[in-house]
Amino acid sequence: MCIKCDGYSDEEIMRGIDLAIRVEGFFVQGVAEDPDTPGGWSYTIGLTDFDLPELVVMDLPLSVSVGLLTSVAARLITGHELAVVASDLDCALGPIHLDHLDRDLILVWLEYYAEMRADCLPSRAQFLQLVPGPTHRCSCGDVAITDLSRSC
Numbered sequence: 001m002c003i004k005c006d007g008y009s010d011e012e013i014m015r016g017i018d019l020a021i022r023v024e025g026f027f028v029q030g031v032a033e034d035p036d037t038p039g040g041w042s043y044t045i046g047l048t049d050f051d052l053p054e055l056v057v058m059d060l061p062l063s064v065s066v067g068l069l070t071s072v073a074a075r076l077i078t079g080h081e082l083a084v085v086a087s088d089l090d091c092a093l094g095p096i097h098l099d100h101l102d103r104d105l106i107l108v109w110l111e112y113y114a115e116m117r118a119d120c121l122p123s124r125a126q127f128l129q130l131v132p133g134p135t136h137r138c139s140c141g142d143v144a145i146t147d148l149s150r151s152c
Contacts, residue, residue: 010111017108018116021046025077028069029108035062041146042066043127044073045109052076053126054109056096058146064136072130082128090133099152101127 003013020027026047032040042065043056055072057065068089075085086093096105106127129148 014112014116017045017112021049024074025050026073027112028066028073030062030066032062037061040065041105042069043106043109044069045112047073047076048113048125050077052082053128054106055128055130056105056148057130057132058148059144060132060136064132068132068136069130086130090135092131092133094129094131094147094149096127096129096148097151100148103152105148 003016008016017027017029024046027045028042029045030040030042034040038059038061040060040062041056041058042060042062044054047054055069057069060068068091072082072085072089072091076082083093131145
């Protein structure tokens with residue numbers, strides 16, 4: 001699941017992300033030790049180019065979080081309103097405390113805009129947490145969703 005672990009260079013990874021953004025309008029980056037269990041996170045790269053907030057989903061298996069963000073982002077870039085899309089997909093929106101953005105939460109986003117888009121580095125970007133409702137979570141109910149609105 002880790003393309004860097006499969007031998008791709010940092011440059012190849014960035015070019016792949018750039019191609020996805022140019023074709024689809026966005027890319028979803030997933031981060032997890034085990035992609036099949038809760039505990040990782042996923043976030044969008046590229047929504048900033050549409051003057052939209054980038055979105056972060058915490059603590060779901062990557063297949064769920066990547067699918068959710070892909071669905072939301074695809075609707076947003078075609079003009080749907082974020083609050084309506086989130087509600088339709090059983091999600092809430094929450095702020096992200098700046099402390100989290102100074103850490104590794106959005107590392108690939110930072111690298112992408114610094115390396116591939118340095119000529120148009122966003123002077124201001126907004127990040128929001130997309131908090132999944134019960135329909136997206138494990139039926140056991142044991143997984144708490146990390147609240148990014150609080151300081152680290």
